[in-house]
Amino acid sequence: MPGQRKRARSRERQRARTAVPGRWEPLFSTEDAVELKAYVRRLRSEGTDADQLRLDTFCGRLEFPTTYRVSVFVPEASE
Structure with a gap:
């Protein structure tokens, strides 16, 4: 199926x-x-490192438009 390799790489980065x-x-x-x-x-x-960014797409329907959100990964401060 097309796109499987891309999704697998994305999952590997997410796990890391x-x-x-x-x-x-x-x-x-x-x-x-x-x-x-x-x-x-x-x-x-x-x-900004591209691996630290997450782009989310919230798919719209009839009443709600499609919304896009950018998030950045913030590691917990180690003490």
Whole structure:
């Protein structure tokens, strides 16, 4: 099935991230895909690691528009 390899790599990266305790902190939410891409492009140009970003797409239905959200992984502070 197409896309299986991509999903497997994504799961491997997710497992590697979850080995470090932490949480996902929402940074930005929008209903405009172009605005989302511009925001992510700006974050990456500022030096944010792409592996530390998570892009979520909340699919819309008749009453609710599609929403996009950018989150960043924040590791727990070790004492």
